[in-house]
Amino acid sequence: MYLKTLHLRQFRNYRDQQVEFFAPKTILLGDNAQGKSNLLEAAELLATLRSHRATRDRELVQEGEAIGQITATLEKDTGLTDLAIALRANGRRTVALNGETLRRQLDFLGVMNAVQFSSLDLDLVRGGPGQRRSWLDALLTQLEPVYAYILQQYNHVLRQRNAFLKQQRKDGDRPVPVSFVDEAVPAVELLAESAGSEAIPPDATQLAIWDAQLAAIGSRVIRRRARVIERLAPIAQFWHQAISDNKELLEVNYAPNVGLEQDDPAVVQQAFLAKIQQRAIAEHYQGTSLVGPHRDEVEFTINQTPARQYGSQGQQRTLVLSLKLAELKLIESVVGEAPLLLLDDVLAELDLNRQNKLLETIQDRFQTLITTTHLGSFDAQWLKSSQILTVEAGKIRPS
Amino acid sequence: MEAKQQVGFCSVCFHLSAEPVCEICSAPNRDHNTICVVADSRDVIALERTREYKGKYHVLGGLISPIDGIGPDQLHITQLVRRVSQQSIKEVILAISPSVEGETTTLYVGQLLKPFTRVTRIAFGLPMGGDLEYADEVTLARALEGRRDLD
Structure with missing residues (x-):
């Protein structure tokens, strides 16, 4: 074009x-x-x-x-x-x-x-995970425009759920006994415990609905991110090898917050909900969502060493350049x-x-x-x- | 100003009304066994324009939205549950837009009402005169989800 x-x-x-x-x-x-x-x-x-x-x-x-x-x-x-x-x-x-x-x-x-390559991108490797997520999201939006909608919905549900958790914490209507402040105790037991003494507070119903919504839309974000990395990684690897004269092997790995065992919507959603259950107490105390693709990471390794901590300036530049070239090629092949x-x-x-x-x-x-x-x-x-x-x-x- | 002073809410369904009980709730010829749940009075007016629905309504007065500090207690949900559990309601139709908040409210209200009666929700899909070819992915996915048997 x-x-x-x-x-x-x-x-x-x-x-x-x-x-x-x-x-x-x-x-x-x-x-x-x-x-x-x-x-x-x-x-x-x-x-x-x-x-x-x-x-x-x-x-x-x-x-x-x-x-x-x-x-x-x-x-x-x-x-x-x-x-x-x-x-x-x-x-x-x-x-x-x-x-x-x-x-x-x-x-x-x-x-x-368009593929944007600015001096800011040179921080992509060393910067925080948020930078890598927004890079990934920008690429996905171009390849699959509907992703923009999915991501926006996800962020919306996330904001609502966070507001809900914060409210719950402020109300402090359901103090958790000290003995339960242990991540080893599954939240299910906790719920059963409080259900034994009195009826489950109605807010548990609302939390379950927000959980389900977050998991449903969140698993779509996870699966699309996994898919794009899978396609981008080999192209980036090729370029990195070419620029470094075959001396370096680059690997790009998607490290989702919710593990992706199988690329099946039902399986991912199940894993998502299970992890929410696991982290329920921490979420209750911190008043914010701790599980989901908003905590995803993309890992870069060069010759099996994490590039973020150990990569030299030159290596990191080669890496970012390889990523950008891979973006160009990937968009070209998808869009035609x-x-x-x-x-x-x-x-x-x-x-x-x-x-x-x-x-x-x-x-x-x-x-x-x-x-x-x-x-x-x-x-x-x-x-x-x-x-x-x-x-x-x-x-x-x-x- | 005058309108604002005179118009209040119907004590049964919370639709805008000048009387304590609105015209729809007091109409003898309407179906007493069906309640259509909507977020806002404007939705009642929109549905009434179709002249297809002959049952009663219940206006929630908003949607669950923690960001805006709106929880179930701020909406007319308890009143709805009471209506449904105390009268012989055969069906509750949830007619709430498919936004994030709408979805949460639909699921929430649905869960509370299911022990008492049949709960349905309106379908979402292609607009009339819309062409399948030009429909967006999101709408198409919704329409596919809500598909039904050909009769």
Whole structure:
């Protein structure tokens, strides 16, 4: 797929800027804080409806304005598609395809695909598990747009269940005897105990319903995450091997909070509920959900050693690069068209060997938008075949 | 202002009403053995527009939502259980939207009522005039779940 035009209106620091792309590679050149990353962010939003930098739409709209707009023309094998996102400082965003406003944002996902690679991604290996989960979720959303809905539902049930647990703890209506504060005692016995003395409090009914809902939707999240890692791991392994000259073997493992013995919805749900039972007392005391995919982890090992603790800087860079290349290939094979690649300030962070590996792979197959502060680190041949745009204070001009 | 002062809730079903007992509850020609449970008075109005349903209603006044501090005690659930257990109700239809909160409320109310009577819930699926080909995955999955035998 090929992004032909991008038009930003009152988006971040752009007042009204039209950009036309005519080469497979576009280099956005400019000093810091001029708007290079903002342009890439607009492309990221078109692909995923998420931004890795903004938490609220208000931040995306130019200051003092009520509404910001991103419109784009995308060329795919099937023809031209017009995409539009309207962001509001106060209120919900709306999205449109070919001039028609969509009732559900879910239908906007999957039209454009992009792999984002920014200097922030270099922390993917060393950062917290939350970073790896959101990386995984962003990839899944592009491969299976309905996943965005599933994840949103899961987070919603999770918030409700947490609020419920917190309330229960505050009420302290059912103090657990000290002798039971031992994880070895299953919660079932506990319930039976309290049922013996009096009727089971009605809130046990509500908790059981929240448990069931969390397990039902949570197991869908788990199974989809497991599936995507299974497909991504061998591709990432191949690239890591290639970049490290066969010296390193990368393994990517999904480590779900609820063990995945068998890829069967009923089995996963059962395991989910069993683990909730096991952790019932801890959940009651902490007033929060301790079981579920919101506690999942993705493990990276290089030659059987955890990369997070022991990997060198260079190894970690190779690893992240391999993951990104694997994302490109995976999306390409699933969607049937090459996704865009957004390189935000990251090329300068890679040494020549890794740069070349990346550039070799991209060639002219993947449309690539690159931001940089100087052209020094680019291959001359490369510069010749690229469109170079200068970004200055929210204005873009050819240089 | 005047409307706000005059309109209260029906003491039986908690639908909006100017009288202590609403028109629907006091209508002699309606089916006394069926109760349709909804979240809001607006849902009663929507269902009445169909002119297909001849039973009575029960308005819960909201959905279970711990985030908003709404539990079963804040809703008219006890009154519903009392109605169902004390009268000869043949069927309770749960007509609550399939949101996270709606699902929880449906399951909760369903569990409380099952010992007393037959409990059903409305089906969810494709809108009329909708094309299967264009339906989204979520709706289709729901519709598949609620499939029934061809008669």
